[in-house]
Amino acid sequence: MKPSLDRDQGGRERHDPLLALHERVHLLLQVFNGTREGVLITDSHSRVLEVNDAFVEITGYARDAVLGQTPSLLSSGRHDPSFYSQMWKSLKETGRWQGEIWNRRASGEVYAEWLRILSVAGDDGQPTHYIGIFSDITAQKRDQELLDRLAHYDALTGLPNRRLMGERLATVMERARRHGQKVAVCVFDLDGFHEINGRFGHEAGDRCLVQLADRMQGVLRTGDTLARIGGDEFALLLGEVKGRADVDTVLRRVVSTLAPPYPLPEPLALSVSIGVSLYPDDTSSPDHLFVLANEAMHRARQRGGSRTAYAADADELVVHDDQTAALQAALVGGQLRLYFQPKVRAADGRLDGAEVLLRWHHPEHGVLLPGQFLPAVEGTPLQVDLDLWVLRTAARQLAAWESAGVDLTVCVNVSAATLGRTGFPAVLSQALAEAGVQCASRLELEVLESEALADLATSADVMQACVRLGIGFALDDFGTGYSSLLYLRRLPVRTLKIDRSFVRRMLDDDGDRHIVRAVVALAHAFGVTTVAEGVETEAIGSALRELGCDLLQGYAIARPMPAEDFERWIACRNRAGSA
Template sequence: MCTGLPNRRLLTDRLGQGMMRSEHSGKLLAVCSLDLDGFKQINDCFGSASGDAMLIGVAEHLKMALRGDDTLARMGGDEFALLLSDIESPEHCSYVLDQLLRAANRPVNIQDTKLAVTASIGVSLYPDDHGDPDALLRHADQAMYLAKQAGKNRFHLYDPERDRKAQSRRNQLERLRAALDGNQFTLYYQPKVDLRLGTMVGVEALLRWQDPVHGMLAPGEFLPMVIDSDLEQPLGVWVINQAIAQATAWLVEGLDIRVSINVSANQLLYGNFPAILCEALERYPALPAKNIELEILENAAFSDLDQAIDVLAQCERMGVHFALDDFGTGYSSLTYLRKLPIQALKIDQSFVRKMTTDSEDRGIVESVIQLAHTFQLEVVAEGVETQQHAALMQNIGCSIVQGYGIARPMPADDIPAWAKHWNQGIR
């Protein structure tokens, strides 16, 4: 113990005392984890004796910046813990922490050479963070790593509410992983019809979670948790395989329709997406690839547009179709139209729903239809909820529609009977 500072055991005793003092005084106790930035380089370049001298020097500088009731302890290596008592507010804590950062950065004279390091500090404020001693130290340590990730030579305050949300998200993702392993997901399908021909021409596959606790859940209740997580890829692969299997089963029954599958930008740019799609299609050789359509959100933020173009081109060569979904809501519509190999535009339902009462939304819908015709693309209207919507869409040049006014999403087994009734004119 080259610094002569208290160790973890003594720190734990003092932390318990500090928590009781905080409860009686009504003031905050700051539990801090401090790690030196660049200490390893000093050890590597000047030797362990110089490293020990640096630790002693920094410890002395930190002690000089502390008040009488504060505690400084060595946790091992180049990591220290500090207990700052009688903190009036987070702002007061920030002031003290700035002083500690400056103290840690003061040069230390080692072998006639002045050397300096910086520090990263993580802080948990008790009782705002109402944990036990171990939890407070752990939270301070987590905050310290965030300070390092943010660029070092700074402090970071642990946020209990943010941690609660993060923990809730982790728990939800664990339940979703278990749901995927336990076959709790299913696909519903929403029909797309051609009003001019009076036939069903396709369906859109929509994910549902058969949660044993909360029942059947729509994607809006769980998909936001999945986006950007390590579950996004395997769940996306599951959807693709299930939808292709179902399209094949319908074809065998005599129902030859196109099945649309929503695909995120992350999925497309994932290293082997074309291979995943190709493998799924090869598993069902009876199904023509043209019976599969991949829907891409128009406002998807492609981190690499050139890569996205290459991926879509590979998939297009397999024979699948592409549609640009929620068209009109993004910022790069024309760029995508010019560069992506798409065959259809889907007008965002927010415009379609209000077009009967809002002239501006109707103008947007008419412009998208004209744009689609100019590029010789199929155009599909989402959000058709009434007969008035349907009639208006057909009058302005869009005959392919979907929405609650046509049919709600339904289990796969219900689609053939629904299609038969619709095609026979039974509404």
């Protein structure tokens, strides 16, 4: 029976306490179910006693399905035990906790909520109930993530932008300061990129930028950051470098990925101008590092592009320009010569072939090794010109030895830029025909592992086309780069060259010896010949023979020599063998 009202002696209404309680409970129930925030109430053992309508709407769980359950029913699995330990610690110490938490709806969808938990204590001060009040903030989180992404990442390539690069630079510099290391900031500008936009449209240009970003990221070290800082400019952050040698190694890999042509109506190759600044050598300011690298990049562009300039060397490009011009003159003027270093069979010492090496007979500085002049032309058109000159000259020498009855294989190094040159197989075929080479299989092209794998699909296609001409391929520096079974399956490799760094230390370092053994076993499993370079002592040669290595090359056999000296060396070995 509904409580009734009566009146006092003055005629005023007097509320029945039961009626007042009923109205209060009814009002609170309306608030409980009318609020847009989810509410759940548990006992002291965290068993759910009641939930409101918003709880049902947000979580998807019906009221009857959660009564008697614990809130762990909603757990997403994203939080570790320490998260909940801190939550309970706060509840015990302060009687409340609030924070962001990820839970799971009845549908299985994970959602974010902002949760406040209140502990209700009894007369003895011990908790009797817990009240959880939460709101669904998933949409806000997604919006915030989108805003953060727009603020920190380039919309076209998905790379970090200048802002995020700056934030990471500050962090990497602090780590480098603690560990006594260096940091490099490299700014890239694509030479002639405006021609792509102008001739083929901005959509084609955008596709090239996306592909370029993918190529560059594919050859970076773990922890390095590549960013697009605007238009056709990119920046590369290199942490944990010891100096320029480390930077140059990374930049060579990056530049090699740009050499192959891009998918355009007319094939075009891209080159880059690069500016580099170093912390702490050049400055201790993150912003100033960017400024110095950008200035160095502009100096590289002003001198024709396709080169790298360091901030600390304002005059370095002038020296490189002079050296490049001198090397161009040397190519035309007959100052370049081919040297040949023998490769012999490990089993019996018989001559198998020779590697072609380039030397510059400089009129003032004498005979220069490749490391003294080739870095100045890497990534430039002159690099391809030199490769093709070496290839054609080596083909003529091979044809002359064929005519003289000398049976050997000649191995010529080619860069990724040359290998990726449009129509390279046709150029190679023409060079062999003009030289008069009778057996194309006597020519072997040697490519660096890192360069061949920078664009695996393109390299595989070009190499297969060359193999159809009869040409063989050697993969150089094997073991120092990717070294995956996948690559040996995809690339038509005839020979693996074991890097000299492993060979030279194999008698003193068990790790290097195991690497050499593994490379030999891997090569033989694929029917591939192994060549060990850097064989400088008889002891190393004997150890390699025991491991099953096929061919040996190094000073213990012979140093590189001009063709006429190489022929005399062969004659001497033949006489010694017949004596």
